[in-house]
Amino acid sequence: MSPTGHIEIVEPGLYSSIQDLGRTGYLSYGVPIGGAMDRYAHKLANLYLQNQENAATLEITLIGPKLRFHNETQIVITGADLSPKLNEEPVSNSVVIQVSPQDQLSFGSAQSGVRAYLGIKHGFQTTDVLGARGWTPGITPACKLEKGMNLAYIPARPSSFLHAKVKRHAMVAEQEIDSTRPVGVFAGPEFQLLSNRERVALLEGIYRVGAAQDRMGMQLEGKVKNSLMPIITGPVLPGTVQLTPSGRLIVLMRDCQTTGGYPRVLQLAERGMDQMAQKTVGDKVHWQLEHLERVT
Amino acid sequence: MKQQIPAITSLGETAVLVQFDSIIAEDLLDMLLCIKEMILLQKVEVKLQVITSYHSLLVIYPSAIEDFYSEKKWLFSVVEGAKVQKRSKPRRLLLPVCYDPLVAPDLELVSKEKKLSRSEVISIHCEATYRVFMIGFLPGFPYLGGLDKRLEIPRKEEPRKKVAAGSVGIAGLQTGIYPRESPGGWQIIGRCPIPLFDPLADPPCPIAPGDIIKFREISLPEFDHIQKHPQEQILFE
Numbered sequence: 001m002s003p004t005g006h007i008e009i010v011e012p013g014l015y016s017s018i019q020d021l022g023r024t025g026y027l028s029y030g031v032p033i034g035g036a037m038d039r040y041a042h043k044l045a046n047l048y049l050q051n052q053e054n055a056a057t058l059e060i061t062l063i064g065p066k067l068r069f070h071n072e073t074q075i076v077i078t079g080a081d082l083s084p085k086l087n088e089e090p091v092s093n094s095v096v097i098q099v100s101p102q103d104q105l106s107f108g109s110a111q112s113g114v115r116a117y118l119g120i121k122h123g124f125q126t127t128d129v130l131g132a133r134g135w136t137p138g139i140t141p142a143c144k145l146e147k148g149m150n151l152a153y154i155p156a157r158p159s160s161f162l163h164a165k166v167k168r169h170a171m172v173a174e175q176e177i178d179s180t181r182p183v184g185v186f187a188g189p190e191f192q193l194l195s196n197r198e199r200v201a202l203l204e205g206i207y208r209v210g211a212a213q214d215r216m217g218m219q220l221e222g223k224v225k226n227s228l229m230p231i232i233t234g235p236v237l238p239g240t241v242q243l244t245p246s247g248r249l250i251v252l253m254r255d256c257q258t259t260g261g262y263p264r265v266l267q268l269a270e271r272g273m274d275q276m277a278q279k280t281v282g283d284k285v286h287w288q289l290e291h292l293e294r295v296t
Numbered sequence: 297m298k299q300q301i302p303a304i305t306s307l308g309e310t311a312v313l314v315q316f317d318s319i320i321a322e323d324l325l326d327m328l329l330c331i332k333e334m335i336l337l338q339k340v341e342v343k344l345q346v347i348t349s350y351h352s353l354l355v356i357y358p359s360a361i362e363d364f365y366s367e368k369k370w371l372f373s374v375v376e377g378a379k380v381q382k383r384s385k386p387r388r389l390l391l392p393v394c395y396d397p398l399v400a401p402d403l404e405l406v407s408k409e410k411k412l413s414r415s416e417v418i419s420i421h422c423e424a425t426y427r428v429f430m431i432g433f434l435p436g437f438p439y440l441g442g443l444d445k446r447l448e449i450p451r452k453e454e455p456r457k458k459v460a461a462g463s464v465g466i467a468g469l470q471t472g473i474y475p476r477e478s479p480g481g482w483q484i485i486g487r488c489p490i491p492l493f494d495p496l497a498d499p500p501c502p503i504a505p506g507d508i509i510k511f512r513e514i515s516l517p518e519f520d521h522i523q524k525h526p527q528e529q530i531l532f533e
Binding site: 187234237239258 | 495515
């Protein structure tokens with residue numbers, strides 16, 4: 001199968017990028033893992049289309065692009081509800097749509113969540129760089145959609161097949177974007193170095209997403225006074241929550257660096273990462289401590 | 297090296313951190329690299345990723361770890377095994393660096409601050425042998441330990457907004473190279489014409505953790521020549 005189809009970018013929107021499940025095997029060279037911010041929504045889109053879970057989707061942030069399809073295929077939108085429209089007619093998330101040449105997909109206002117995923121049959125066929133198709137600044141030639149760009153895909157004939165199981169799954173997914181729910185976290189490597197009072201302050205605090213937030217990380221507003229010393233630079237992961245000497249929390253996201261020198265007080269649960277991906281400036285964040293195991 | 301028992305703790309659902317006491321030392325680096333090698337060899341079938349840093353290593357599993365107890369038990373046994381394992385010999389690399397004022401904006405400052413002539417700063421930087429403790433901050437940015445104490449200098453109070461690609465910096469007792477243009481706070485004393493990160497190459501980086509690095513001084517014309525012919529051999533043993 002060759003990518004003979006393409007989407008034309010009529011308007012790029014705020015920040016849309018091709019994503020998958022990220023790069024593995026290059027962390028020792030400082031290459032970020034990257035990949036979809038909300039992996040759950042990304043995988044769900046692929047599940048609807050019966051793609052591989054790693055097939056590339058388009059991650060769309062808050063203000064969606066305007067896209068023109070040049071070949072027939074099937075698409076589905078998951079994650080945030082950004083009021084999608086096909087040829088100016090509203091369409092729903094979590095419904096597989098057959099598109100024809102010249103169809104236009106656009107988006108309106110954000111109803112819930114921040115990041116939507118546009119899945120396409122067989123996945124987007126952007127160039128593989130270091131084992132992944134997802135875009136990461138400094139690694140891939142492109143890092144976000146630009147006007148006039150083309151996105152390649154493999155055209156697909158109409159198909160009406162949609163598994164009942166997938167539909168049920170969708171109902172669960174739609175309940176998932178709820179910004180009032182606590183974000184699941186585990187204790188991080190330096191959590192034990194906090195005093196009891198500091199731990200309580202950290203875990204019971206209510207924070208807000210600050211203005212400094214992107215695919216690398218999100219700074220939270222709301223201070224946690226602490227007396228932790230900087231640590232010897234050590235490994236970090238997406239989902240690592242760092243505490244700065246001034247008491248600020250930084251949640252590392254998918255494109256984060258591979259090492260860091262601030263104490264790692266919490267580590268987001270996988271589902272917690274997906275929840276954070278659906279938050280934006282001003283949204284509330286509070287934690288729910290989970291326990292992996294008692295053997296430490 | 298004294299017998300150390302590391303702390304082995306989970307980092308979320310998919311990773312385990314193996315952390316030794318906070319000592320930055322070459323024998324600990326060798327031990328960590330040996331543990332990494334053994335981890336990857338013993339579980340080839342699981343697609344594990346391992347990041348090493350100064351005194352810890354992180355093992356990342358492809359999906360949620362089901363049985364932390366047995367993974368930790370296994371990691372303890374790998375650490376025990378690594379203590380008696382013969383270490384593999386590190387690679388040695390010689391990197392050309394141009395210290396011309398045109399590409400070394402902080403050489404003057406370092407020279408004044410450390411009360412050394414410019415040529416003394418250059419020869420001290422070139423005489424030392426460095427180890428790559430880790431690659432981080434930016435893809436391909438090597439943290440090199442082994443800087444001579446005579447060149448120890450803090451980072452800039454205000455980081456530069458733009459440090460040129462290839463810039464060789466010093467900070468504390470470390471030296472490093474910016475693989476691409478980026479903001480940065482290290483004191484820039486030279487520039488290396490060899491590209492240190494190419495996402496289209498595999499591996500994307502000619503340097504790896506554990507490598508031994510030495511620098512050799514080159515002139516500005518040589519810098520230009522190597523930049524145009526980056527195939528220049530950097531391996532020297």
